Amino acid sequence: xxxxxPSPHLLTSPLHARHVALGAKLADFGGWLMPIEYSGVVxxxxxxxTGVGVFDVSHLGKATVAGSATDxxxxxxxxxxxxxxxNDLRRIxxxxxxxxxxxxxxxxxxxxDLIAYVKSEQEIFLIPNAANTAExxxxxxxxxxxxITVTNQHADxxxxxxxxxxxxxxxxxxxxxxxxxxMAFATAVWNGGPLxxxxxxxxxxxxxxxxxxxxxxxxxxTAILRAGEPFDVKPCGLxxxxxxxxxxxxxLHGQDLSLDITPVQAxxxxxxxxKKDAFWGREAxxxxxxxxxxxLLWGLRQVDRAxxxxxxxxxxxxxxxxxGSVIGEVTSGTFSPTLKIGIALALLSPTAAxxxxxxxxxxxxxxxxxxxxxxxxxxxxx
Amino acid sequence: xxxxxxxxxxxxxxxxxxxxxxxxxxxxxxxxxxxxAPAAQIQQRSNAVATADIPEDLNYTAEHEWVRADxxxxxxxxxxxxxxxxxxxxxxxxxxxxxxxxxxxEPCGELESTKxxxxxxxxxxxxxxxxxxxxxxxxxxxxxxxxxxxWMFEVEASGPEALDAxxxxxxxxxxxxx
Numbered sequence: 395x396x397x398x399x400p401s402p403h404l405l406t407s408p409l410h411a412r413h414v415a416l417g418a419k420l421a422d423f424g425g426w427l428m429p430i431e432y433s434g435v436v437x438x439x440x441x442x443x444t445g446v447g448v449f450d451v452s453h454l455g456k457a458t459v460a461g462s463a464t465d466x467x468x469x470x471x472x473x474x475x476x477x478x479x480x481n482d483l484r485r486i487x488x489x490x491x492x493x494x495x496x497x498x499x500x501x502x503x504x505x506x507d508l509i510a511y512v513k514s515e516q517e518i519f520l521i522p523n524a525a526n527t528a529e530x531x532x533x534x535x536x537x538x539x540x541x542i543t544v545t546n547q548h549a550d551x552x553x554x555x556x557x558x559x560x561x562x563x564x565x566x567x568x569x570x571x572x573x574x575x576x577m578a579f580a581t582a583v584w585n586g587g588p589l590x591x592x593x594x595x596x597x598x599x600x601x602x603x604x605x606x607x608x609x610x611x612x613x614x615x616t617a618i619l620r621a622g623e624p625f626d627v628k629p630c631g632l633x634x635x636x637x638x639x640x641x642x643x644x645x646l647h648g649q650d651l652s653l654d655i656t657p658v659q660a661x662x663x664x665x666x667x668x669k670k671d672a673f674w675g676r677e678a679x680x681x682x683x684x685x686x687x688x689x690l691l692w693g694l695r696q697v698d699r700a701x702x703x704x705x706x707x708x709x710x711x712x713x714x715x716x717x718g719s720v721i722g723e724v725t726s727g728t729f730s731p732t733l734k735i736g737i738a739l740a741l742l743s744p745t746a747a748x749x750x751x752x753x754x755x756x757x758x759x760x761x762x763x764x765x766x767x768x769x770x771x772x773x774x775x776x
Numbered sequence: 777x778x779x780x781x782x783x784x785x786x787x788x789x790x791x792x793x794x795x796x797x798x799x800x801x802x803x804x805x806x807x808x809x810x811x812x813a814p815a816a817q818i819q820q821r822s823n824a825v826a827t828a829d830i831p832e833d834l835n836y837t838a839e840h841e842w843v844r845a846d847x848x849x850x851x852x853x854x855x856x857x858x859x860x861x862x863x864x865x866x867x868x869x870x871x872x873x874x875x876x877x878x879x880x881x882e883p884c885g886e887l888e889s890t891k892x893x894x895x896x897x898x899x900x901x902x903x904x905x906x907x908x909x910x911x912x913x914x915x916x917x918x919x920x921x922x923x924x925x926x927w928m929f930e931v932e933a934s935g936p937e938a939l940d941a942x943x944x945x946x947x948x949x950x951x952x953x954x
Binding site: 419430431434435436437633636637699700701703728729731736757 | 865867886889890891893916919
């Protein structure tokens with residue numbers, strides 16, 4: 395049972411050798427060979443909830459939309475992004491980032507969820523998911539008027555996430571900006587190169603995502619681990635990132651959001667600028683909102699002991715004498731290291747309501763779960 | 777054991793080959809009842825075999841379980857150090873009930889990590905005489921002490937020949953290094 399060598403086509407982070415030296419387990423995430431875990435998911439999860447952890451998320455996409463239209467419309471990169479992506483960029487200004495969605499024009503389904511940084515009217519920096527970056531860039535480039543450029547910078551930058559209640563202390567010890575508002579970013583100079591420090595994350599804790607030039611990543615990673623020693627910083631893998639985000643009920647594209655799952659169904663309508671005149675998928679989403687979605691994303695919390703997994707069927711009866719019917723499907727499920735119970739996100743028919751008891755088909759056995767509204771663990775992002 | 781049937785990762789979970797999003801038959805927890813996953817799906821460290829503890833006085837299966845023979849037929853069963861490291865933090869253990877009849881090579885329990893479910897296979901045929909109740913509240917014992925407090929169950933084998941089909945430490949090391 396020797397280790398199968400990774401496929402040769404996989405991209406690696408500039409920190410790949412560091413991860414191997416730390417004994418990380420690696421897996422393919424969106425075409426990138428990235429760490430799943432170093433010392434263990436449960437311990438890494440706890441470090442982020444109680445102290446501080448650092449994640450290499452360099453596989454995340456990076457792209458820049460820049461310029462102003464030369465077609466006489468006067469539209470800037472800001473205007474163009476605001477007329478295509480779903481959230482209303484006018485809610486924020488330069489120096490702020492926003493969670494937004496790229497929806498399909500025809501169906502309203504989600505092509506990707508991403509973070510948009512407003513650097514200026516003429517420059518919007520995007521962080522899409524790794525596997526969706528090329529498609530997001532393709533759609534934006536196809537729609538961009540002359541004068542506005544869309545550039546895929548996937549391998550130009552590295553992204554390190556420093557997350558947890560001690561994250562501000564760690565960054566302060568490094569002399570980096572810290573303590574700014576949630577979803578605000580600051581720029582600094584690192585190794586003579588630009589470094590962006592954004593108060594974002596995917597863990598539910600106070601945290602920062604650092605975007606640096608790829609050649610600077612190795613030194614930054616090493617400096618973070620060294621400066622974090624007094625705070626017992628742990629390198630954390632994408633396994634812990636998944637349990638952390640699931641406890642918060644944050645959707646994951648490819649599971650809880652997809653081309654087949656709209657923002658209305660996944661309850662991320664808060665990231666849609668409903669009053670805007672234009673964004674991709676506007677007609678379809680307004681129609682779905684008026685009509686009422688055919689399913690909605692809920693949280694499920696274990697009553698019977700069991701760990702939910704994606705695609706488990708959700709029933710309205712305990713079986714086997716009372717078979718009932720299928721009312722939905724688990725989209726994300728895991729063991730919550732904080733609560734020590736099974737938790738899930740599931741798309742359920744509109745008849746489901748908070749407090750209902752439903753039953754998951756756990757490999758042939760039905761386990762009772764309670765319908766709830768996430769988060770499962772109180773967020774401490776601010 | 778050691779057959780991850782479901783794998784769930786973080787943001788950007790576009791997973792390797794057929795486990796992508798856990799939607800295919802092999803990676804899909806809800807559909808695939810059993811089957812040892814190929815080695816490619818087991819997430820192990822590159823130095824796993826070299827550092828794994830393989831005690832000389834135990835018998836083993838190719839499914840990475842150990843068997844300690846107290847007598848010719850009274851056997852204690854657990855998973856190997858190599859297996860616990862490959863599986864990662866164990867967070868939920870399901871074991872057969874005392875009194876249950878188990879068949880060599882057939883699944884008789886499950887080990888779950890945050891991201892995967894793996895079958896426990898019966899190493900021999902016989903009757904379960906005891907299970908390690910401590911694993912209910914402290915499943916992490918499987919990781920921290922796989923050959924000691926992390927044992928899973930005891931079985932009375934249906935005959936003394938049951939041990940003949942098992943591997944010795946050298947045989948197991950050879951299997952692990954394949």
